[in-house]
Amino acid sequence: MMAAVAARELADGEVVFVGIGLPNLACNLARATHAPRLVLIYESGAVGAVPERLPVSIGDPALVTGSLMVCGMADVFQCLLQNGRIEVGFLGGAQVDRYGNINTTVIGPYARPTVRLPGSGGAAEIAIHAQRTLIVAKLGRRAFPERVDFVTSPGQRPEGRTRRELRMPGAGPVKIITDKAILEPDEETGEMVLAALYPGVSVPDVQAGVGWSLRSRPRPTPVAPPTAQQLRLLREVLDPKRLFLRQ
Amino acid sequence: MRDAVARFVHDGDTVVIEGFTHLICFAAGHEIIRQGRRDLTLARLTPDLIYDQMIGAGCARKLVFSWAGNPGVGSLHALRRAVEGVGTRDSGLEIEEYSHFGMVARFAAGAARLPFWPLRDYMGTDLPRANPRIKSVTCPYTGEDLATVPALNPDVTIVHAQRADADGNTQIWGLLGVQREAAFASQRVIVVVEELVDEQVIRSDPNRTVIPGMIVNAVVVEPWGAHPSYAQGYYDRDNDFYVAWEEVSRSRERLARYLDEFVYGVPDRSAYLEKQPHVARLKAKERVCAGVNYGY
Numbered sequence: 077m078m079a080a081v082a083a084r085e086l087a088d089g090e091v092v093f094v095g096i097g098l099p100n101l102a103c104n105l106a107r108a109t110h111a112p113r114l115v116l117i118y119e120s121g122a123v124g125a126v127p128e129r130l131p132v133s134i135g136d137p138a139l140v141t142g143s144l145m146v147c148g149m150a151d152v153f154q155c156l157l158q159n160g161r162i163e164v165g166f167l168g169g170a171q172v173d174r175y176g177n178i179n180t181t182v183i184g185p186y187a188r189p190t191v192r193l194p195g196s197g198g199a200a201e202i203a204i205h206a207q208r209t210l211i212v213a214k215l216g217r218r219a220f221p222e223r224v225d226f227v228t229s230p231g232q233r234p235e236g237r238t239r240r241e242l243r244m245p246g247a248g249p250v251k252i253i254t255d256k257a258i259l260e261p262d263e264e265t266g267e268m269v270l271a272a273l274y275p276g277v278s279v280p281d282v283q284a285g286v287g288w289s290l291r292s293r294p295r296p297t298p299v300a301p302p303t304a305q306q307l308r309l310l311r312e313v314l315d316p317k318r319l320f321l322r323q
Numbered sequence: 324m325r326d327a328v329a330r331f332v333h334d335g336d337t338v339v340i341e342g343f344t345h346l347i348c349f350a351a352g353h354e355i356i357r358q359g360r361r362d363l364t365l366a367r368l369t370p371d372l373i374y375d376q377m378i379g380a381g382c383a384r385k386l387v388f389s390w391a392g393n394p395g396v397g398s399l400h401a402l403r404r405a406v407e408g409v410g411t412r413d414s415g416l417e418i419e420e421y422s423h424f425g426m427v428a429r430f431a432a433g434a435a436r437l438p439f440w441p442l443r444d445y446m447g448t449d450l451p452r453a454n455p456r457i458k459s460v461t462c463p464y465t466g467e468d469l470a471t472v473p474a475l476n477p478d479v480t481i482v483h484a485q486r487a488d489a490d491g492n493t494q495i496w497g498l499l500g501v502q503r504e505a506a507f508a509s510q511r512v513i514v515v516v517e518e519l520v521d522e523q524v525i526r527s528d529p530n531r532t533v534i535p536g537m538i539v540n541a542v543v544v545e546p547w548g549a550h551p552s553y554a555q556g557y558y559d560r561d562n563d564f565y566v567a568w569e570e571v572s573r574s575r576e577r578l579a580r581y582l583d584e585f586v587y588g589v590p591d592r593s594a595y596l597e598k599q600p601h602v603a604r605l606k607a608k609e610r611v612c613a614g615v616n617y618g619y
Contacts, residue, residue, distance in 0.1 A: 097395070120344060120498045122498065133344050133394035133395045133560070137345070137553055137555050146497065146498060148501065149368075149501050150428075177447075181420075181450075181453070192398075192403045192406045193392075195389060196420075197389060197423050200444065200445065200448050204445075226453075227447065228450070230446070234447030237447075243443075243446060243467070243468075244446055244447065
């Protein structure tokens with residue numbers, strides 16, 4: 077469901093910075109359906125990748141074979157990302173907060189972490205530079221605290237200031253795609269609010285997985301379930317071993 | 324490999340074994356472990372299993388990195404024990420953390436022999452608070468504040484590649500990572516290749532040369548030297564090994580048993596390969612490109 081919902085957010089011909097896991101499924105689903113000319117860019121340097129198998133990692137050799145260009149990572153970050161060429165960036169993380177800030181660094185204090193997470197990778201700069209970002213994360217009280225323990229990827233109001241004040245080129249997270257609902261930033265405050273509900277999900281169901289008092293759009297829109305074609309592609313073609321669909 | 328590591332990798336050095344998922348030289352990491360190097364500063368964008376093994380083996384004093392996980396699988400547990408275990412017997416690993424762009428920029432500065440590199444990054448993040456070496460500068464042309472990272476100039480960089488000639492003119496295809504920048508930034512460079520080729524092979528396709536022989540100190544021929552990482556056109560990544568590492572590195576004892584069997588227990592890479600005949604299934608299929616006309 078999350079992969080199918082995320083796929084709908086991508087328009088044909090857009091340039092997408094792809095992460096591994098569900099974002100990768102979403103991008104390849106979009107490419108196989110409504111967006112055949114989607115340009116997939118992986119931070120490993122594969123541009124216009126057309127993976128014939130589901131990549132296990134972001135540096136999978138299948139991303140190279142048949143791609144439009146392979147460049148070094150200095151080119152990826154300077155000539156593509158900082159240059160403003162990336163239209164959509166996908167992000168996920170252990171914690172996402174009220175303003176769409178993401179933590180993939182540590183749970184607990186930095187110097188004495190309870191859990192050491194992998195760190196930024198390219199996520200800090202993707203959050204800053206991509207023209208818009210989509211966050212994909214499952215709801216849960218621990219995953220959606222009021223404030224993240226560490227801001228790895230800035231959302232709509234890092235340090236209480238707007239992205240414009242901080243001179244960030246990109247618009248930041250425009251949607252958080254969860255397993256129950258879609259959240260979007262309030263235009264005035266930058267706070268993430270309930271925008272759309274999956275079939276059979278109630279507002280209290282969503283609130284139960286969010287660690288702050290969740291506000292809602294006047295009338296949350298219903299999210300259409302995945303089509304039969306999307307499900308067939310996801311289950312039979314893109315991820316037959318359910319490497320990522322289970323998550 | 325034994326001679327190259329003995330001669331060019333010393334206790335206390337800053338060592339870079341680069342390669343983004345692709346061409347990570349496990350053979351060199353294992354030889355460094357076997358020779359008992361200590362107090363190394365290990366730098367890489369993605370520490371990957373190789374630095375997890377080197378940290379588990381006690382080679383490292385400090386880690387410089389930007390993403391420390393087992394891609395698509397989980398954690399690097401030896402590393403996590405060392406970072407999370409403040410006050411325990413696993414503690415003592417110092418870390419210095421950037422983002423990928425930050426690490427790439429550090430190598431770019433190092434390669435150009437500049438003291439730092441400017442980048443539009445880190446605003447709104449907690450990374451500069453976690454790492455005071457991330458600073459900023461005011462642009463003298465626009466007045467804009469830009470983030471800066473310091474140059475990284477390793478003592479030794481080890482790059483795995485598909486092929487090189489005897490002088491170290493090195494050709495890489497597939498994912499290029501930051502190998503070129505890391506090599507140029509380094510004081511010493513060791514190139515490890517799948518195949519040693521004649522200089523004429525290099526000269527027939529000069530656009531594919533990523534590292535010129537003039538900056539290379541040693542060329543080591545080590546087929547399958549990147550396993551369980553991969554070499555495009557030679558062998559696929561051993562994803563099963565990456566999955567299995569989750570359980571191995573989770574336990575201090577199992578990690579020690581792994582090192583005993585596959586690192587300390589073998590004299591060199593060919594003996595390592597004899598112990599795992601299953602890797603033959605990873606041999607790459609043919610997808611040869613047409614080539615171009617260099618004539619004039």
